[in-house]
Amino acid sequence: MRALLLAAGIGSRLRPITATTPKCLVKINDRPLLDYWLELLFEGGVDRVLINTHWLAEQVWHHVQHSHWRPRIDVVHEPELLGTGGTVLKNRGWFLDQPFLVVHADNLTDFDIRGLIAAHERPPHEHLMTMLGFRTDSPCSCGIVELGTDHKVVAFHEKVQNPPGNLANGAVYIVEQPVVDMIADIGRPFVDFSTEIIPRLVGRIRCFETAGYHRDIGTVESLYRARIDFPQRLAVYTRRAPYGATTIIN
Structure with a gap:
């Protein structure tokens, strides 16, 4: 399975940190957030990752x-932000007409990717997307x-006062190709996925709830909290990725 790793955001809520550092390269426990994601995705069985860039793109590229993991990573630049849906549509050919992962790089997480994929593939196959869920404070x-029933999402409340519960959208999705057609039907380049x-x-x-760690580090307060309570994880650099692939910039 391929994965789109969304890393183009400006990170305005993290200023002044993101005035000089892209959000995906902000460090937690002396390690860039992007590296946690790459390790999680590739160790979880993802074949290839596409990273979109916009703000301070040269730093991400470097x-x-x-x-x-460089040989298994493609990078695409967005001169103007397209929204999650717009980025999916712009790069639809990269997904090879197969189900694919969409993940937001401004979250810090250790969820079970193989478990998410297994949940998506479990019958009955009546869903077009599987969403990662987590319990939020x-x-x-x-x-x-x-x-x-069967973990089906029957209602969705986007940032409302007094929502009916605390099971939140983790901004990680497995998406089927008909969803891309739905995005295309909107008829414009910018498409917001959540709304x-x-x-x-x-x-x-279908919703797959993680029992692990999951936090949006989009604010300074949340970032500092993650640096305190996210367990130290050692980088795994002993396994070499296959070579021979091409990294792309558009």
């Missing part, structure tokens, strides 16, 4: 060139889901 600042696509998929989304 970091990728020195990554252990700040439900008003998240998209909150309500579940029916324009997910509501249309209610009833066709």
